[in-house]
Amino acid sequence: MGLREQKKQATRAALSWSAIRLIVERGYDRVLTEDIANEAGVSPRTFNNYFSSKAEAVASRHLDRCLRVAEVLRARPADEPLWDAITEAVLSQFEPGPEVIEHPPLDREAWSAGLRLMVAVPALQAEFLRAAASAEIALAAAVAERTGTDPETDIYPKLVASAVLSASNVATQQFIGRNGQPVDVKQLHIDALRHLSTGLRPPD
Amino acid sequence: MGLREQKKQATRAALSWSAIRLIVERGYDRVLTEDIANEAGVSPRTFNNYFSSKAEAVASRHLDRCLRVAEVLRARPADEPLWDAITEAVLSQFEPGPEVIEHPPLDREAWSAGLRLMVAVPALQAEFLRAAASAEIALAAAVAERTGTDPETDIYPKLVASAVLSASNVATQQFIGRNGQPVDVKQLHIDALRHLSTGLRPPD
DNA sequence: GCAAAACCTGCGGGCCCCGCAAAGATGCGG
DNA sequence: CCGCATCTTTGCGGGGCCCGCAGGTTTTGC
Numbered sequence: 429m430g431l432r433e434q435k436k437q438a439t440r441a442a443l444s445w446s447a448i449r450l451i452v453e454r455g456y457d458r459v460l461t462e463d464i465a466n467e468a469g470v471s472p473r474t475f476n477n478y479f480s481s482k483a484e485a486v487a488s489r490h491l492d493r494c495l496r497v498a499e500v501l502r503a504r505p506a507d508e509p510l511w512d513a514i515t516e517a518v519l520s521q522f523e524p525g526p527e528v529i530e531h532p533p534l535d536r537e538a539w540s541a542g543l544r545l546m547v548a549v550p551a552l553q554a555e556f557l558r559a560a561a562s563a564e565i566a567l568a569a570a571v572a573e574r575t576g577t578d579p580e581t582d583i584y585p586k587l588v589a590s591a592v593l594s595a596s597n598v599a600t601q602q603f604i605g606r607n608g609q610p611v612d613v614k615q616l617h618i619d620a621l622r623h624l625s626t627g628l629r630p631p632d
Numbered sequence: 633m634g635l636r637e638q639k640k641q642a643t644r645a646a647l648s649w650s651a652i653r654l655i656v657e658r659g660y661d662r663v664l665t666e667d668i669a670n671e672a673g674v675s676p677r678t679f680n681n682y683f684s685s686k687a688e689a690v691a692s693r694h695l696d697r698c699l700r701v702a703e704v705l706r707a708r709p710a711d712e713p714l715w716d717a718i719t720e721a722v723l724s725q726f727e728p729g730p731e732v733i734e735h736p737p738l739d740r741e742a743w744s745a746g747l748r749l750m751v752a753v754p755a756l757q758a759e760f761l762r763a764a765a766s767a768e769i770a771l772a773a774a775v776a777e778r779t780g781t782d783p784e785t786d787i788y789p790k791l792v793a794s795a796v797l798s799a800s801n802v803a804t805q806q807f808i809g810r811n812g813q814p815v816d817v818k819q820l821h822i823d824a825l826r827h828l829s830t831g832l833r834p835p836d
Numbered sequence: 837g838c839a840a841a842a843c844c845t846g847c848g849g850g851c852c853c854c855g856c857a858a859a860g861a862t863g864c865g866g
Numbered sequence: 867c868c869g870c871a872t873c874t875t876t877g878c879g880g881g882g883c884c885c886g887c888a889g890g891t892t893t894t895g896c
Contacts, residue, residue, distance in 0.1 A: 576836075583806055616787065635862075636863075675876050
């Protein structure tokens with residue numbers, strides 16, 4: 429990868445991270461695209477060369493996470509049962525990355541509250557969902573590769589990808605909603621994926 | 633319901649329908665909110681009293697459809713097996729309504745092409761997904777009622793609602809993508825839902 | 837080194853969306 | 867039947883978002 433591409437990725441990440449940080453601190457409509465650009469050290473015009481909207485910048489990190497699930501799934505041993513591999517791939521995204529360890533939120537409570545306000549903004553909800561939907565293709569391809577199905581004509585891989593991502597959404601929302609220690613994000617995901625792989629049978 | 637409320641619903645429907653028709657004909661960015669308002673016989677300012685964005689107006693019909701699935705599910709006999717009831721509820725939304733019968737598209741081919749362009753607009757994709765997510769709550773409530781689970785604390789009903797809606801998305805996309813007679817929308821949905829209710833087992 | 841390609845930036849403008857306050861429509865009780 | 871309280875519609879104004887375009891600047895491949 430050339431130097432050019434590296435800088436681009438760095439700028440892109442800086443913009444997305446600045447957007448999230450500022451919006452969690454101040455609220456969505458009190459942050460201008462100009463503020464985000466300044467924070468990342470580029471001109472306002474450049475912001476829109478990287479993202480076609482403020483919302484897309486925020487959702488960009490989410491998109492990356494979803495794409496990494498597909499990547500990890502591909503790297504899992506081929507003889508591992510499908511749903512075990514999927515579960516591991518999904519869980520792998522909840523290990524805190526190096527960036528979060530470097531920049532620990534000073535006030536964890538305030539950050540949490542800001543996050544909750546952020547994910548309540550309609551424009552962002554929509555964009556988060558779209559990000560997941562974009563990753564669906566990559567995830568479906570990984571599933572297809574593993575199950576020997578055709579990602580174009582067969583509906584199965586897309587169905588699995590779509591169900592997994594939406595199950596993850598439900599689990600995450602459950603976690604954010606009850607912002608308590610009583611439940612663990614990972615355990616919520618394990619339960620949700622087990623439901624999926626066992627046919628979503630009603631209790632009784 | 634008072635006369636006041638009736639008129640509001642009529643205006644809302646007229647705006648949404650005008651938005652869709654104009655955008656399918658001309659393309660998303662060649663339709664101004666002003667055009668939509670004029671078409672529906674209200675002032676431009678009033679448009680934004682009903683919808684907070686152009687995209688939301690378009691997705692409004694989709695939201696209604698999703699909500700009706702929950703409604704139909706509630707009306708199904710209580711002793712019917714869950715997945716049979718869900719399947720019937722979903723399929724019920726593909727019966728052409730009275731409005732479509734009244735206003736048959738003059739050129740079916742052009743309409744199809746316009747539709748395909750429309751659903752490719754990122755802002756609309758996002759808003760369609762958000763509409764489905766909104767309906768998820770109502771659908772989860774209907775599932776909870778039927779299975780005797782708690783829609784607040786238990787993850788099961790939300791999981792089912794979310795999986796059903798995303799499966800429907802996949803089926804619909806499959807249908808739009810291959811715009812051919814070889815496959816039937818209803819059959820695609822039946823297959824997708826059966827996959828869900830049987831644990832998304834990989835073939836073999 | 838050097839040309840070609842890619843990128844950043846400022847400018848300009850169209851459009852979207854909202855707050856506000858006045859005018860109009862509607863339903864209710866007397 | 868009428869006035870009154872309430873909800874709705876509308877015009878105006880403005881802040882902000884996003885994009886096309888064209889210029890200068892940096893990176894790449896040779």
